[in-house]
Structure formats: C-alpha cells, structure tokens
Amino acid sequence: MKTLKTLISIVYYIFLILWIFAEILVIIIWTDTPKDLANDLRLGDDVAYYSTFPFLLETIPLLLFFLILLRLKKIVTQFSLKNYFTLENAKNIRLIGWFIISIFLIQDLIIEYIFPLFSTVSATVYEPEIIRLLEQMSFKLFLGIFLLGIGKAFELGLKQQQENELTI
Secondary structure (H helix, E strand, C coil): CHHHHHHHHHHHHHHHHHHHHHHHHHHHHHHCCCHHHHHHHCCCCCHHHHHCHHHHHHHHHHHHHHHHHHHHHHHHHHHHCCCCCCHHHHHHHHHHHHHHHHHHHHHHHHHHHHHHHHCCCCCCCCCCCHHHHHHHHHHHHHHHHHHHHHHHHHHHHHHHHHHHHHHC
C-alpha cells in the first residue's frame, strides 16, 4: 500500500509542476511578455487560439485528471489507515467514475468529433473514425461506468453493514 501511495504522490506532484509550468507559458503568450520568449512559444500565427473556447475546453480534462489524482490520494490514504469500506471512499470512487466519463465526453466526443463539424472544415471532407471512437468508448466510458458501480457497491455494502450492526 505504501508503494501505491508513493507512486500516486509522485505522479500528483509531477503533474502539478507540469500544470503550473504550462499555465506560466500560456500567461506569457497571452500577455506577450517577454516578447522574444512569447514569439518562440507561439505556434505559427495562431496566437488567438490560446484565448478561445476550444482551448479552454481542452484544459478541462487536464483539470479533471488532477482531481482524479486528488481523489485517488484520499482513497489510498484511507486504505493505508485500514479504512476500506467507508462512505467517503464510495463517494470518491463514484466521483472518479464521473470524472472519467466527463473526460471522455469532452475530449473524445466534443473536441474530437463535434467541434470539427462547426469549424472551417466542410462536413463532406470531415470523416469521423468510428472504430477509434468505439475503442475510446470501450475504455473510458466503460471504466467510468465500472467505477460508478464499484462506488455504489461500496455504499450499499456499508449501508448493509450498518443495518446488520443495528439488528444485533
């Protein structure tokens, strides 16, 4: 359990450092300060992209991933304290499931398949890859639904345990 807790903490702090670094880079691009560095960071002439709704929408899955790591840290901390079946763990597991489903909806459906339909690409040229979508659905969507079920099972098991304790 200690190894898992350490591994999640390492990933959490690496992700936090990378997130802060990325936010600093975006602020440099937005403010155009210092000019030389901002020019080097820009991808061609597409400076306006960094202040658009699609760019902000693309950052939401990263934020959700960060929240998943926070919830995993809480769950593993509770497990290391030998608090396995608690209402808090059940809620955290279900919340992780909802976060994974949200990441799928934002990243794999809205950004990948819906935004291109409304962009400058004509609908006749745009061909969604159905096989790739099904692969993503089978991984992220089913993982999220599975975690929702596990969280509900934790919660129902805890309620059953409390009822059994009251009847004894």
